[in-house]
Amino acid sequence: MKKTLTVRGLTIGEGAPKICVPLVGETLSQLKEEAVYLKTLDLDVVEWRVDFFEHVDDIEEIKAALGEIRAILTDTPIIFTFRSAKEGGEKEISTDYYFELNKIIAGSGQIDIIDVELFNEGNDIKAIIELAHRYGVFVIISNHDFDKTPSKEEIVSRLRKAMEIGGDIPKIAVMPRSSTDVLTLLDATNTMNEQYADRPFITMSMSGKGLISRIAGELFGSALTFGAAKQASAPGQIDVVELRRAINLLHSNL
Numbered sequence: 414m415k416k417t418l419t420v421r422g423l424t425i426g427e428g429a430p431k432i433c434v435p436l437v438g439e440t441l442s443q444l445k446e447e448a449v450y451l452k453t454l455d456l457d458v459v460e461w462r463v464d465f466f467e468h469v470d471d472i473e474e475i476k477a478a479l480g481e482i483r484a485i486l487t488d489t490p491i492i493f494t495f496r497s498a499k500e501g502g503e504k505e506i507s508t509d510y511y512f513e514l515n516k517i518i519a520g521s522g523q524i525d526i527i528d529v530e531l532f533n534e535g536n537d538i539k540a541i542i543e544l545a546h547r548y549g550v551f552v553i554i555s556n557h558d559f560d561k562t563p564s565k566e567e568i569v570s571r572l573r574k575a576m577e578i579g580g581d582i583p584k585i586a587v588m589p590r591s592s593t594d595v596l597t598l599l600d601a602t603n604t605m606n607e608q609y610a611d612r613p614f615i616t617m618s619m620s621g622k623g624l625i626s627r628i629a630g631e632l633f634g635s636a637l638t639f640g641a642a643k644q645a646s647a648p649g650q651i652d653v654v655e656l657r658r659a660i661n662l663l664h665s666n667l
């Protein structure tokens with residue numbers, strides 16, 4: 414039996430996939446403007462992609478900005494994500510700083526979910542999961558391949574590893590080079606859903622080719638999907654209004 418996960422009244426892992434929209438502003442004023450705009454949209458979760466932020470190397474500035482974002486978004490679940498350059502993010506930072514930042518923010522009381530990349534030291538990941546849980550924060554353990562789609566076995570294995578290490582929500586985003594690659598991601602998702610997952614997880618095949626994976630999560634097993642407001646944070650994200658419409662279309666026919 415798969416567990417669901419409830420955050421600020423939102424239950425992830427049942428019914429239609431939940432919609433997450435990334436905040437990608439570079440300056441504090443852009444972030445505040447974006448957050449005000451996101452409040453007007455029909456979305457479920459907001460992800461702050463802090464690697465887009467101009468002061469990403471200053472934890473005090475990040476904390477202050479987060480306070481302002483939280484004050485605007487009040488009841489919306491917030492995911493805090495520093496996406497490393499090697500996994501498609503905007504900036505490179507040292508591993509030490511990556512964990513220091515994530516630990517401080519996990520304990521800040523301002524966020525609900527934190528994204529930690531799977532390709533790190535197991536003990537570092539476990540330490541941050543433990544700390545996050547102490548503060549009631551859920552942890553996404555993520556992996557991204559912006560170049561290709563690994564084999565089905567590899568995708569399932571990475572998602573299972575994210576689960577075994579203690580992540581609350583395993584996640585993988587891969588790039589298709591062909592329609593077969595999209596099927597591989599969907600097949601891996603379906604197998605994970607039917608055979609291995611005991612908790613919600615997230616998968617997507619990126620770019621226009623992979624769009625089906627961003628709308629068909631309810632059928633194959635992905636619990637959350639990313640849509641764009643004004644600016645996408647990854648290739649293939651569609652406008653959040655169209656995304657909701659497509660998801661509802663599938664949902665109402667299942």
Ligand SMILES: O=C1C[C@@](O)(C(=O)O)C[C@@H](O)[C@@H]1O
Binds near residue numbers: 462528619647
């Ligand atoms: O990991 C993900 C998924 C994503 O890469 C996507 O393809 O929608 C977008 C990122 O902002 C997010 O952190």
